[in-house]
Amino acid sequence: MSPGPTRTPGADLPEHPDFLWRDPEPKRSYDVVIVGGGGHGLATAHYLAKNHGITDVAVLEKGWLGGGNMARNTTIIRSNYLWDESSAIYEQSLKLWEGLEEDLGYPILFSQRGVLNLAHTLQDVRDSVRRVEANKLNGVDAEWLETDEVRKVCPIVNTSTDIRYPVLGATYQPRAGIAKHDYVAWGFARRAHEAGIDLIQDCEVTGFATDGDRVTGVQTTRGTIAAGTVALCAAGHTSVLTDMLGIRVPVQSHPLQALVSELLEPVHPTVVMSNAVHVYVSQAHKGELVMGAGVDSYNGYGQRGAFHVIERQMAAAVELFPVFARAHLLRTWAGIVDTSPDASPIVGRTPYDNVYLNCGWGTGGFKATPGVGWALAHTIASGEPHPNVAPFTLDRFVTGALVDEHGAAAVAH
Amino acid sequence: MQLIECPWCGPREEVEFHYGGQAHVPYPDAPAEVSDEEWAHYVFFRDNTKGRFAERWCHSAGCRRWFTAVRDTTTYRFERVRRLDDPGPHATELARARRSTAP
Numbered sequence: 188m189s190p191g192p193t194r195t196p197g198a199d200l201p202e203h204p205d206f207l208w209r210d211p212e213p214k215r216s217y218d219v220v221i222v223g224g225g226g227h228g229l230a231t232a233h234y235l236a237k238n239h240g241i242t243d244v245a246v247l248e249k250g251w252l253g254g255g256n257m258a259r260n261t262t263i264i265r266s267n268y269l270w271d272e273s274s275a276i277y278e279q280s281l282k283l284w285e286g287l288e289e290d291l292g293y294p295i296l297f298s299q300r301g302v303l304n305l306a307h308t309l310q311d312v313r314d315s316v317r318r319v320e321a322n323k324l325n326g327v328d329a330e331w332l333e334t335d336e337v338r339k340v341c342p343i344v345n346t347s348t349d350i351r352y353p354v355l356g357a358t359y360q361p362r363a364g365i366a367k368h369d370y371v372a373w374g375f376a377r378r379a380h381e382a383g384i385d386l387i388q389d390c391e392v393t394g395f396a397t398d399g400d401r402v403t404g405v406q407t408t409r410g411t412i413a414a415g416t417v418a419l420c421a422a423g424h425t426s427v428l429t430d431m432l433g434i435r436v437p438v439q440s441h442p443l444q445a446l447v448s449e450l451l452e453p454v455h456p457t458v459v460m461s462n463a464v465h466v467y468v469s470q471a472h473k474g475e476l477v478m479g480a481g482v483d484s485y486n487g488y489g490q491r492g493a494f495h496v497i498e499r500q501m502a503a504a505v506e507l508f509p510v511f512a513r514a515h516l517l518r519t520w521a522g523i524v525d526t527s528p529d530a531s532p533i534v535g536r537t538p539y540d541n542v543y544l545n546c547g548w549g550t551g552g553f554k555a556t557p558g559v560g561w562a563l564a565h566t567i568a569s570g571e572p573h574p575n576v577a578p579f580t581l582d583r584f585v586t587g588a589l590v591d592e593h594g595a596a597a598v599a600h
Numbered sequence: 601m602q603l604i605e606c607p608w609c610g611p612r613e614e615v616e617f618h619y620g621g622q623a624h625v626p627y628p629d630a631p632a633e634v635s636d637e638e639w640a641h642y643v644f645f646r647d648n649t650k651g652r653f654a655e656r657w658c659h660s661a662g663c664r665r666w667f668t669a670v671r672d673t674t675t676y677r678f679e680r681v682r683r684l685d686d687p688g689p690h691a692t693e694l695a696r697a698r699r700s701t702a703p
Contacts, residue, residue, distance in 0.1 A: 426648035437644040439621070440673075484619040488650045488674050494601050495615050528644045585640040 224248025230560025253372025280558025423523030620656030
C-alpha cells in the first residue's frame with residue numbers, strides 16, 4: 188500500500204472535442220421517453236441502444252445535460268456497501284466503471300486511487316470490520332487497516348491520538364476512486380447521440396397524458412410527446428413528477444452541500460471519508476480539494492444549504508487534515524438529493540404499466556451511474572426487473588422487505 | 601445562518617432547532633383495522649412539496665417545544681409559525697393534511 192504516483196495538476200485533462208451531440212427538435216413520438224438528462228438518464232439511454240438495440244428514445248432535460256446533481260456531486264466511486272443487495276448493484280457498477288472509458292470512447296479520468304472510511308470509536312471499528320468481511324464475501328475488495336497503515340496510504344491524515352476523534356483505523360477499498368463527472372455525462376451523451384437517440388434540453392415535463400393504467404404521452408414546455416414507455420430519472424425532482432401522476436413515492440428531497448478549495452499541488456493521494464466527524468475529501472485532477480458534507484436536515488429544492496453544515500464539515504476537515512488550514516475555499520453549492528426511508532434506491536415498476544421509476548439514490552447516485560443505467564435499460568427492454576434492481580421495488584415499503592443501508596452509506600441521509 | 605421564529609422564544613439561530621418533517625400526519629383512527637398498505641403510508645410516505653410546506657420544528661436547544669411552520673422549500677423562507685395549541689390551522693395546512701391521509 189503506497190500513495191499513488193505524483194500527478195501534475197491539469198496535465199491529464201483532455202482537449203474538448205468540437206462537437207459532442209446534436210440539439211434536436213423533439214419528435215412527436217418515441218418508443219421510450221426518459222425524463223431527466225443527468226447521469227442516470229443518459230446511461231440508461233446508452234445501454235438501451237447498446238445492449239438492447241432500442242434507439243427510438245428521447246432523453247428530456249429541463250435544463251442542460253448533466254447540469255443537475257451530475258454537476259454537483261463529489262465524484263466518488265466505491266462499492267463497499269454492507270448488504271448483499273446494495274453490494275451487487277454498486278459492485279457491478281464499479282466493474283462497468285473499470286471498462287467505461289473504452290466503452291464510451293471518451294476520457295472520463297477514472298482514477299482508482301482507493302477510498303479510506305475512517306473509524307473513530309470502538310464501535311466504528313467493529314462495524315467497519317464487519318463491513319470488510321461482508322464485502323469480501325460479496326467479492327468486493329476490502330481491507331481493514333490499522334492506524335499506521337492509514338498513515339501510509341494517506342500521509343496527510345492526522346493520526347495523532349491527541350485529537351478529539353482519533354483515527355483508530357479504516358476500511359480500505361483499493362479499487363474505489365473518482366472520475367471526472369462532466370466527462371462521464373458527456374461521454375454517455377455522445378454515445379447515445381451516435382446511436383440516434385434524441386437528447387432534448389430545455390424541455391421541462393409539465394404533465395402526463397394517461398389512459399387508464401398507461402401513460403400515453405408526456406406534456407412538456409416543448410409540446411406533447413407520445414411515449415410507449417416512460418422512465419423517470421429525475422433524482423431530487425422525482426416526486427414533482429410523480430405528484431402529477433398521482434403516485435406517492437417515499438422520498439424526501441434535501442440539499443446536500445459540497446465545496447472545493449483553490450488549486451493545490453498534489454497532496455491528497457486517495458479518497459478519505461469519515462462518517463463520525465462527517466467530511467469526505469478527495470483531490471480533483473486539476474488540484475482542487477473536493478469536500479462533501481451531510482445533507483441539511485430540512486426538505487429543500489433550492490440547490491443551496493445552511494452555512495452551519497459547511498462550518499462543521501470544515502472544522503472536521505481541518506482537524507483531520509491540518510495541512511488544509513491554509514487552503515482557501517473557492518466555491519460551495521448543493522445538489523438536491525432524494526432520500527428514502529431505508530437509504531436505498533427505488534427502481535422498477537409503478538402503478539402505471541409503462542412507467543418505470545428510478546429514484547431514492549440519496550447521496551450515492553453518481554457511483555451507481557453505469558450500473559443503474561445497465562439495469563434500468565434491461566428492465567425497460569424486457570419489462571422484467573434486472574436482478575440487480577429487483578430488491579429495490581416501490582412495494583418494499585408495504586411488504587417490509589427493506590434494504591436498510593443507513594449504517595453503510597458513510598454519509599448521513 | 602437563518603433566524604427561525606420560535607413562537608415562544610422569538611427569533612433564534614437555526615442551529616438551535618430540530619427538523620420534524622411534514623406536519624399534520626394523523627395517526628390512524630382505528631389502528632387494528634388498518635391494512636399493511638395504509639400502515640406503510642402512515643410510517644414511510646410523506647409529501648415532498650416543492651413550494652409552501654407545512655412542517656414541524658422543535659426548538660430543541662431552547663424551550664424544547666414543537667411548533668408548526670409554513671416554509672417555502674424553494675427559498676427556505678419561513679412564512680409563518682404557529683404554536684400547536686393555536687386553534688384554527690391555516691387553510692393550506694388543512695388541505696395538505698387531508699391530502700397526506702390519502703394513500
